[in-house]
Amino acid sequence: MVHPVAVAGFLVAILPLIATPGASLALLVQHVTGGGRRRALPVVLGTVTGLYVHAALAIAGLSALVMHSSVAFTVIKLVGAVYLIGLGLWTWRSATPREAAPARRRPRGTDSVYAQAFLANVLNPKAAAIYLTLVPQFVTPAHPLSGQILTLATAHALLITLWLTAWSFLLARASHLLHTPRFKRAATRATSAILITLGIRAAVT
Structure with missing residues (x-):
């Protein structure tokens, strides 16, 4: 069992990383803008599932293998x-x-939104690095690591859930703007620019 002080320290350490705009927040803005606050749920679930995948890989030692193999990491x-x-x-x-044919536009399926958020998190090596660089600082080798890592991953999942949920409420408060075509196009293009920038940054760093 991880000491509560260690959990609190871990959350403080990852808070700046969570607060930094990334793919999850970009997807949240896009889908909440297009489909309302309920579209935040698959984004949150996909992101959280990705975190548990990284935690499981850290437990199994696979993430360590990737991080120590320059080819695999690349x-x-x-x-x-x-x-x-x-x-x-x-x-x-x-x-x-496509204002000329609005009836043809369909809301994107929940499964598709979940998959986008899941893959955006799982395919982010920096997310894996959290469990290889930060997590070891807050666990005790004398105790089983699996339970400790899962506890920290759960705390991580709860914090990012609160963060994304708070953003979804803020976006919902601006509902009078969200339903204007101009704002939707601007938000979607801003989201795409963020995703492309994150992809380029991941490739060159």
Whole structure:
């Protein structure tokens, strides 16, 4: 069992990382803007699932293998970068106005939103690095690591859930803007720009 002080220290350490705009927040803005606050749920669930995947890999030692193999790490990083850039380009294309045929526009399925958020997190090597660089600082080797890592991952999941939920409420408060075509296009293109920038940054760093 992780000491409460260690959990609190871990949350303080990762808070700046969570607060830094990333793919999860970009996807949240895009989907809440397009479909309302309920669209935040699959984004949150996909992101949280990705965190548990990284935690499981850390427990199994697979993440350590990737981080210590420059080739494997580079492959994972490039795959994640390509995914983010591709998602950003697709998002930009989806911002093309189609006012002439509004009936043909369908809300994106929940499964698709969940998959986007999940892949954006799983394919981010920096998310894996949290469990390889920060987590070891807050666990006790004398106790089983699996339970400690899962406890920290759960605390991480709760914090990012609160963060994304707070953003979804803020976006919902601006509902009078969210339903204007101009704002939707601007938000979608801003989201795509963020995703492309994150992808390029992941590829070159």
